[in-house]
Amino acid sequence: MLNSKEIIADFIVQTKIGLFCAEGNFYLDPKEPVVDAVISHAHGDHAIGNNQNVYCTKPTAVFMQHRYKKFAAGQFLIKAYHHKFNLNGVEISFIPAGHMLGSAMVLMCFKGVKYLYTGDYKLEADDTCEPIEFVEADVLITETTFADPETEHPDALQEIKKLNEVSSNIMLGAYALGKTQRLIAMINQHCPQKRILLHHSIVPFTKIYEQLGVNLGKYEVYDRKVMKTNQTDMIYIVPPMVFNSYFKAVNVVRVFATGWKKLQQNNQIQLYISDHVDWKAIIKTIEIVKPTEVWTTHGSGTQLQSYFKPKLVVKLLN
Known part of the structure; x- marks a missing residue:
């Protein structure tokens, strides 16, 4: 992996509107309407209406159009999985997240460094959505809804x-x-x-x-x-x-x-049927993605921080 000093420490920052990428001037799953919104999936806590430009998969756009009708977005810029597109200088592609139909992880490449935002994701088999795919990245920005060693979802x-x-x-x-x-x-x-x-x-x-x-x-x-x-x-x-x-x-x-x-x-x-990763699944994801740094969001990353210290940098975004 790349040396950690090449990673931009504030490439993604938590704001009151949501996760913001200043280098590309866009938001990931914003909580308020913005000009450029990159949406991981169609659940209401990740996909709101009235954004001007929404970058997402086709199912996500269809679900948002149903929920928000004419207020869904100024325009949808629908992208297939693995299709690379440029947003204000940042190369982006969607990777299947396995959370629900159309859910995507967001792979962002900037100045040779790869940042992978998971959105919500799961590793278990699910016939109703695309199975998760893994890619290696320098920074893994992971949800931590169930990031607790005592949390293990049954089969x-x-x-x-x-x-x-x-x-x-x-x-x-x-x-x-x-x-x-x-x-x-x-x-x-x-x-x-x-x-x-x-x-x-x-x-x-x-x-x-x-x-x-x-x-x-x-x-x-x-x-x-x-x-x-x-x-x-x-x-x-x-x-x-x-x-x-x-x-x-x-x-x-x-x-x-x-x-x-x-x-x-x-x-x-x-x-106990969850569509989120539990502790073991997060650890497995980190092992496969092989990041130099892990940034946590949507939950508490403190236990991950303790678990990996000092072997791996774990930074809490929220």
Whole structure:
């Protein structure tokens, strides 16, 4: 790898608007509208509307257009994975991140140094999105949502099979975009006797997945009569807000699919299915990317800092 002194210490800085690259005058996943926004994926905490120029993958643009309608962006500059483009002097390319359909890591090359921003990413297999690909980089700018040595996500397939042990109807809470579509595919593959009903707000995102060529399997739009008539083997997938508002729902087993322990506490079954890297996956990523420095964001990087000291420079951006 290149000598660390050639790395620009403030190539990416954390601002109130988001991660900013002064050399290229653009933001990564800005929290407020900007002129040039490089968007890693379409989740709302990474992709807001009203940016003037949005650089992203095709699925990300389609999801944003659905969510924000005419306020999605001034224009989308859609880039295929691995296609190199220049933004104000910085060479950029998107690398599959494995987080959800269209998710991308952002590889930025400037003056011979490679900076890799992960956005959100996962290493586990997922039939509903592009699998993660790794590239070596001098600086790895990684999310640290679950950067805790005590956090280890169980095997997602073993988790989803827990639903086979429940004969009663299930209210399954899940994020509407990405997580729900992964769950639909997994339930169809591993819990074939279950009948999937979707909350109406989730259906458009699911249809977009299918339009983009992802085969999820069977599902239906929620019908109250259907669920009342059938007292077993129904799974009603709802977004978090609906799940939380129906905390007194009767005749259903409450389940929420997440990697967060705090969101599992009041549920009758714990379903630990995460779309983020855990501690071991972050360590593995660092081993494969072989960076000279690691910069952390979207969480706490203090434990990574302690773990690698003094072998590797770990800098906290937030």
